[in-house]
Amino acid sequence: MRMHRAVAPAEPQTDLFPLRAHLRRIRPEKNEWRFYTLTIQPDLFGGATLVRHWGRIGTAGSQRLDLHPDQGAAANALAAMIRYRRKRGYAMV
Numbered sequence: 001m002r003m004h005r006a007v008a009p010a011e012p013q014t015d016l017f018p019l020r021a022h023l024r025r026i027r028p029e030k031n032e033w034r035f036y037t038l039t040i041q042p043d044l045f046g047g048a049t050l051v052r053h054w055g056r057i058g059t060a061g062s063q064r065l066d067l068h069p070d071q072g073a074a075a076n077a078l079a080a081m082i083r084y085r086r087k088r089g090y091a092m093v
Contacts, residue, residue, distance in 0.1 A: 017075045021082050023090035024057070033057040036085055040074045043067065048074035052081070 020039040025032065037053040048071040055061020068074040082092075 018078065019075075021078065022093045023082070023085050024093050025088070025090045026057075027089075034090075035061070036090055038078050038081055040071060040078060042071070046070075050074045050077050050081075 021037070023036045023038075025034045025036075033056055035053075035055065035057050037051075039051045039053075041049050041051055043049050048068045050066040050068060052064045052066065053061055066074075066077060068077060086092075
């Protein structure tokens with residue numbers, strides 16, 4: 001007789017091409033509490049906009065819009081920005 005083991009539910013998989021990312025860098029010894037948020041949004045002309053929002057946690061922060069010809073180009077820019085920020089000590093939230 002075969003016994004069946006219960007299988008634990010798998011953790012949710014992250015998207016291959018995410019449309020948003022939220023990163024944080026917290027270093028209390030340096031009084032550093034920073035956030036960096038990236039989102040991809042469609043624009044009115046068929047392209048895509050990478051919205052970059054950053055600053056100190058608890059403040060309004062700053063925002064920048066980078067225009068791209070399509071969602072794929074914006075996704076590539078988002079992935080490159082995530083790699084750059086992670087090298088600088090940010091962690092995904």
